[in-house]
Amino acid sequence: MDYPNLTANVSITVDVAGKNPGKIVTSLEFLANMHSDNMIGLAQTFGPREFTIGTINEDREKDLDFVRWARIARALTSIQEHTSTRLAFPKSYTGDQAREILDAARILSGTPxxxxxxxxxxxxxxxxxxxxxxxxxxxxxxxxxxxxxxxxxxxxxxxxxxxxxxxxxxxxxxxxxxxxxxxxxxxxxxxxxxxxxxxxxxxxxxxxxxxxxxxxx
Structure with missing residues (x-):
């Protein structure tokens, strides 16, 4: 069922520190894409997946924190496939440390x-x-x-x-x-x-x- 005049206000709070990257990466990638260039589909958690498609506020820009967190989480998830050491999302990081993680993921995945x-x-x-x-x-x-x-x-x-x-x-x-x-x-x-x-x-x-x-x- 469509609701052409429905407006939803959403408040998002995120705490990634110490989390398992593999369990949060898809959620972070979703949040990273919640900006005005994209559409959003809503459906009930049970029954047939019948989505109601809506637009995202045209003034909403990319949240760069979500974008960075999603990239780091994806990289750590990839790295985890190559090591038995348990990796958690960092509580804090520098730009150099983030690049180190991203580069490690690329090399381990086979990209020179x-x-x-x-x-x-x-x-x-x-x-x-x-x-x-x-x-x-x-x-x-x-x-x-x-x-x-x-x-x-x-x-x-x-x-x-x-x-x-x-x-x-x-x-x-x-x-x-x-x-x-x-x-x-x-x-x-x-x-x-x-x-x-x-x-x-x-x-x-x-x-x-x-x-x-x-x-x-």
């Missing part, structure tokens, strides 16, 4: 992320000395750096998976103990992808060219 990187030095591993490759200055190499994927929730760091940073680099220093790399001019960005192997955090793997096998340093 591009990022710039700074020159860094690697200490050669004496346990695999026989496999060391003698690099020459300005040699261009492909690097794979394994790192834990971590997110922070209310002051606690959680390891939720692993990622590999794939980089094209140039050797700028090389000795028996260390090698230093900088970004190659041909590609200054690293591609961050999910890593499902056994290599530990901070392991650096290098490949001088595609025809040679990867060797740890």
């Amino acid at each position: 992320i591009s990022a710039t990187w700074q020159p860094f030095q690697v200490n050669r591993d004496p346990n695999i000395e026989s496999d060391w490759i003698k690099y020459g200055l300005e040699d261009e190499v492909d690097l794979r750096v394994i790192r834990n994927i971590e997110i922070e929730i209310d002051g606690v760091r959680h390891v939720v998976g692993k990622q590999a940073a794939l980089m094209r680099a140039v050797v700028v220093e090389s000795s028996d103990k260390t090698v230093r790399f900088k970004p190659a001019e041909s590609n200054i960005h690293a591609s961050m992808v999910r890593f499902d192997g056994d290599a530990e955090d901070r392991r650096v793997q290098v490949r001088p060219n595609p025809k040679q096998a990867k060797t740890d340093v």
Whole structure:
């Protein structure tokens, strides 16, 4: 049944802190879409789903808090599929912490992320000395750096998976103990992808060219 002259005033109070993201994400996404560009349908909770369609106040704009909360809840729900650590919606968060959660969800879902990187030095591993490759200055190499994927929730760091940073680099220093790399001019960005192997955090793997096998340093 339609009610063409019906007007409903709705008051919404939301408390997301400490909640299970998977149980609140659809409600938050609904609230994030309650703005004037959309329509709303109402139906009884029992019986056939016969919706009464109405408009949302044309002056109602997107509530950015709901939009942000919905994105974080969706990301945490996705991350939860990859870790047995129980994740709760944060009581508070910074912009950097929110981006960390969103990026972790993208990488774990299989979506690469591009990022710039700074020159860094690697200490050669004496346990695999026989496999060391003698690099020459300005040699261009492909690097794979394994790192834990971590997110922070209310002051606690959680390891939720692993990622590999794939980089094209140039050797700028090389000795028996260390090698230093900088970004190659041909590609200054690293591609961050999910890593499902056994290599530990901070392991650096290098490949001088595609025809040679990867060797740890």
